[in-house]
Amino acid sequence: MPQRKTTRQPKTIGLSLIKRSKSEEFDRKATSHAPRHQRNASTHQRIVETSVIYSKEETLATVISPWGDAERAQGHVNQYHILKDIGTGSYGRVVLVRSDQTGLYYACKIISKSRLRRKFRFMPAQPGGPSLPATQKTCIDDEIMATIKREVAVLKKLSMHPNIVNLVEVLDDAKEDNIYMIFDLCEYGPVMEITIGQPARPFSEELARKYFRDVVLGLEYLHYKRIIHRDLKPENLLRTAENVVQIGDFGISHMFDEGDDEEGMPNNKNGSPLYCPPEACLGETRKLNGKSLDIWSLGVTLYCFVHGRCPWEDESVVELCRMIVNESFAVSDTLSDTLKDLLYRMMEKNPKNRIQLPQIKVHAWVTNNGKEPMMSTDENCVFEDVTEEEVAQAFRPAMMFVNKIMSKFKSSQDYEDA
Numbered sequence: 001m002p003q004r005k006t007t008r009q010p011k012t013i014g015l016s017l018i019k020r021s022k023s024e025e026f027d028r029k030a031t032s033h034a035p036r037h038q039r040n041a042s043t044h045q046r047i048v049e050t051s052v053i054y055s056k057e058e059t060l061a062t063v064i065s066p067w068g069d070a071e072r073a074q075g076h077v078n079q080y081h082i083l084k085d086i087g088t089g090s091y092g093r094v095v096l097v098r099s100d101q102t103g104l105y106y107a108c109k110i111i112s113k114s115r116l117r118r119k120f121r122f123m124p125a126q127p128g129g130p131s132l133p134a135t136q137k138t139c140i141d142d143e144i145m146a147t148i149k150r151e152v153a154v155l156k157k158l159s160m161h162p163n164i165v166n167l168v169e170v171l172d173d174a175k176e177d178n179i180y181m182i183f184d185l186c187e188y189g190p191v192m193e194i195t196i197g198q199p200a201r202p203f204s205e206e207l208a209r210k211y212f213r214d215v216v217l218g219l220e221y222l223h224y225k226r227i228i229h230r231d232l233k234p235e236n237l238l239r240t241a242e243n244v245v246q247i248g249d250f251g252i253s254h255m256f257d258e259g260d261d262e263e264g265m266p267n268n269k270n271g272s273p274l275y276c277p278p279e280a281c282l283g284e285t286r287k288l289n290g291k292s293l294d295i296w297s298l299g300v301t302l303y304c305f306v307h308g309r310c311p312w313e314d315e316s317v318v319e320l321c322r323m324i325v326n327e328s329f330a331v332s333d334t335l336s337d338t339l340k341d342l343l344y345r346m347m348e349k350n351p352k353n354r355i356q357l358p359q360i361k362v363h364a365w366v367t368n369n370g371k372e373p374m375m376s377t378d379e380n381c382v383f384e385d386v387t388e389e390e391v392a393q394a395f396r397p398a399m400m401f402v403n404k405i406m407s408k409f410k411s412s413q414d415y416e417d418a
């Protein structure tokens with residue numbers, strides 16, 4: 001049977017049932033598909049942009065978080081009570097919040113403009129250091145704001161798909177340092193967390209297939225929207241309470257124009273090295289085929305799903321790159337032949353010979369030997385159309401600029417880490 005169609009619905013959380021943990025308790029219900037609904041253009045939801053942040057005083061008493069723990073709210077922003085930290089990303093903290101209006105829980109990404117400024121070295125990091133003229137500061141602030149707004153524009157366009165993390169609201173007050181991006185909560189967090197030298201518990205093939213198929217649909221939609229994710233890895237795949245996997249973190253995504261996806265993406269080595277294809281490891285390769293790059297990273301991700309570790313691991317990036325370029329990888333004997341075949345095809349070192357999404361969707365392992373065909377591209381990619389003009393104006397400059405500041409940040413981080 002083809003996979004059922006899906007779309008988004010506001011979620012309520014069974015507080016007593018939800019525990020943030022690894023895969024175990026979901027193994028059982030992995031293949032009982034979450035209730036999904038129609039994918040069509042009318043599913044488009046409006047993302048609210050709120051320009052006044054009006055309160056940070058907290059009056060709320062102890063509440064119960066979606067994970068069943070008693071939490072004392074740390075503060076609130078507009079209708080959202082801040083409950084606890086979920087994680088930290090390049091842009092700042094991600095916190096669990098609960099909305100007074102809907103009673104629902106969300107993940108809130110808190111982006112500090114001043115932190116961004118420091119991170120990207122647009123302005124002096126130390127108070128009392130050499131200062132920029134006021135006009136230049138204003139210009140920099142405008143640029144930072146424009147960057148964030150454009151990234152929001154990208155997310156808006158992508159947020160309609162059930163396998164892409166959904167942006168709900170953006171709170172941005174010109175008088176405030178912080179921008180708050182409210183996302184639907186993915187209650188179970190990253191699908192798997194990979195630490196070098198400490199293998200995670202591998203998924204069964206059945207569970208891996210379920211999650212992999214979710215990601216394939218999300219990735220097909222991204223590529224359809226001419227966006228290369230560039231940083232696919234288990235940590236950037238988040239699981240909802242319905243056990244649906246969604247692609248998140250578009251911090252280093254790349255936008256391409258129709259016709260220039262072949263070898264058209266600049267090789268600025270922003271992705272996580274463990275998931276980098278050989279062509280991106282090779283310094284001399286300046287332009288990459290973005291779709292092939294995402295396929296390789298997805299192949300490494302699938303390998304992680306069933307091994308609990310990456311095919312090549314080394315603390316040294318130089319050694320890691322050497323292995324990725326020169327060495328083959330070992331697969332577990334227990335894997336089915338069809339899965340081994342798919343892994344070899346996805347992690348084919350020559351990007352020109354690497355399997356692409358249309359073939360992946362009909363591969364015997366993915367379809368469980370034809371018993372579970374995947375939905376067609378037409379069914380999967382039927383969301384609101386974006387005009388060429390919108391793409392040119394809203395997306396491309398955004399992604400290029402984000403890439404630029406991300407690479408600046410990454411290199412300054414490398415420098416600080418060294």
Ligand SMILES: Nc1ncnc2c1ncn2[C@@H]1O[C@H](COP(=O)(O)OP(=O)(O)OP(=O)(O)O)[C@@H](O)[C@H]1O
Nearest residue numbers: 086087088089090094107183184185186190249251
């Ligand atoms: N919608 C969400 N639901 C649940 N957890 C989330 C959500 N969005 C992000 N997180 C968690 O918050 C943490 C930070 O996420 P974020 O996307 O900001 O950065 P990252 O992917 O960790 O890092 P980077 O941006 O540097 O690649 C991650 O651990 C992620 O699991």
